[in-house]
Amino acid sequence: MIGRRPSPLRDEQGQVTLLIVGFASILLMAIVTLIDASAAYLQRQGLDNLADGAALYGADLGSAGVYEQGLDAPRLTQQEAAVEAAVRAYLTKAGAEGKYPGIEVGVRVDPVNRSVTVRLEAPLHLPLTIPGSPSNPKVTASSTAAVTVQPTGG
Template identity: 55%
Template sequence: MSRPSRRDESGQVTLLVIGFATVIAMAIVLVVDASAAYLQRSGLDTLADGAALHGADLGATGVDVYTGGVPEQRLALTQADAQRAVEEYLGSVGAYRSYPGLVAQVAVADGDTVQVELSAPLDLPLSFPGSPAGGRVAATGSAVSTIE
């Protein structure tokens, strides 16, 4: 009667541990990068809201109000003035230092609404081979300048 041969299973646990370690490392990279992207977008949201408020406030504190008085219905905002106010705000709070490559697009809608869209390159702290190298993150903010 012959005995059944036993296969040598040494090294199987090592392969399993390496596989699990790779999956755990990928999960850590995913969580860290997703958190970094969320925090960057959240910071851009705050900047976009502040820039829009600063641009809309321009209509309430501009020279026209002091020289011509407060209009009866709405404060007039021009595209050039709103763009200048937004750029001034972003420069004063250090947004261009915090987010290198920051791009601001400003629009004035209906003569009293300032809409600001900010976008910046996505700076991911970790990367995994084969993952995208980067991207852009964007945020929008808007504010209305009206008389009450």
């Protein structure tokens, strides 16, 4: 018994299988996370573009006071009702409800800065779900626009 070496054939069956299953589950979670993050990013970018267009359209069509007040300031004043109607019309033309079911729209007119801010919020539809993730995530976007007056050189 003296000088006896341990047997080189130890029973390690199942160890490699456990490692493969562990790495596969980590890889699967990483893929699901990447797919969901990409989908969320694309939906937010689309909502951002929609908010930008709605704010510009609302600021342009909601401008007022040019004929009554003249061009006394670098920005035109905004009529709140006209801005709201223009933003809603733009979103209808763009098919916002079809692209983002359940979209919520907020329009704010800032009389001091003479600007229009449009805030959009919609439910986030992810292709895959991760256990423990929020059940009803939402994505929001906002944009601010104003009509500026540029003097012409002449």
